Amino acid sequence: MIKVITFDLDDTLWEVTPVLMRAENLLFDWLQTHCPAVMQRFSIRSLRAMRMELVKSRPDLVHRITEARHHALQTAMLRAGISEAAARQLADRAMEVFMAARHDVELFDEVEEVIAQLHGDYLLGVLTNGNADIYRLPLGRYFSFAFSAESLNSSKPMPLHFERTLEKTGARPEEIIHVGDHPEHDVAAAQRLGWYTIWLNRDQLDAIPGSQPSATIQRFAELPACIRQIELHAARHARP
Ligand SMILES: [Mg+2]
Incomplete structure (x- = not known):
């Protein structure tokens, strides 16, 4: 039985593909407005490549894709000259935008x-x-x-x-x-x-x-x- x-x-x-594409686009629109320094330094493509590299170097994140994305965003912000405290907060907010769109299925x-x-x-x-x-x-x-x-x-x-x-x-x-x-x-x-x-x-x-x-x-x-x-x-x- x-x-x-x-x-x-x-x-x-x-x-899932259209959902992820839309979520990434919304995320990048948000970054454009709230973290222009990141978008001056990175493109959608280079940010994605950076996230892939990061996961390769951090096997502990392989199954934790939300955390990997958060970590990549924070790293990009630090590289764009944003302070550590501000980067953490901005990455939190950026991920809220991404995850809301991720659930718009x-x-x-x-x-x-x-x-x-x-x-x-x-x-x-x-x-x-x-x-x-x-x-x-x-x-x-x-x-x-x-x-x-x-x-x-x-x-x-x-x-x-x-x-x-x-x-x-x-x-x-x-x-x-x-x-x-x-x-x-x-x-x-x-x-x-x-x-x-x-x-x-x-x-x-x-x-x-x-x-x-x-x-x-x-x-x-x-x-x-x-x-x-x-x-x-x-x-x-x-x-x-
Ligand atoms: Mg499946």
């Missing part, structure tokens, strides 16, 4: 309706590598728990997101379905732990070796029927 359904966020509940069709419906029958959770917080969105009211790479200091496909879910819910692996867009981070990772998996393959990509989802869907509207199929399979193979 299926008891728990977990969801990836980025590119599963919404498309447009859900894929049917997501709200399907999640609301599933909420009546299953415990719902979030397993994300990104820095979106489901509880900042109205949709958050349907979710009982959320694990992010930042909160765990670990990213899928490493097993910690899945292990924590087992601890949190007390469910057995065969009582859980994970839904996600990434064949390795979502499908293969959950499958290795014995979970059922549903691959949201919106662009009809080819499957990758080692990633064999229990089912594949293209649109969210297909999810309830797909879950019922898995329920039937689970019932036939249930342990006493």
Whole structure:
């Protein structure tokens, strides 16, 4: 019997690239107004390159992308001659602008309706590598728990997101379905732990070796029927 359904966020509940691009543009507009010294010295591209370099030199930040971005902004401000105290404050405010835009997402069709419906029958959770917080969105009211790479200091496909879910819910692996867009981070990772998996393959990509989802869907509207199929399979193979 299926008891728990977990969801990836980025590119599963919404498309993430346009959100990140808009958030970065808003961040740079904000910097232009409030920290012109930074924008005289850096371009969008060089700031991005600096952040990538920083993450390479600070492996402790690999899973903590919000902190990495904050740290990069603060470093850019210091290099532009802003004092340390002012840089910290400005970086805090800049990140508020960025994170507000990061949560300005447009859900894929049917997501709200399907999640609301599933909420009546299953415990719902979030397993994300990104820095979106489901509880900042109205949709958050349907979710009982959320694990992010930042909160765990670990990213899928490493097993910690899945292990924590087992601890949190007390469910057995065969009582859980994970839904996600990434064949390795979502499908293969959950499958290795014995979970059922549903691959949201919106662009009809080819499957990758080692990633064999229990089912594949293209649109969210297909999810309830797909879950019922898995329920039937689970019932036939249930342990006493
Ligand atoms: Mg994803």
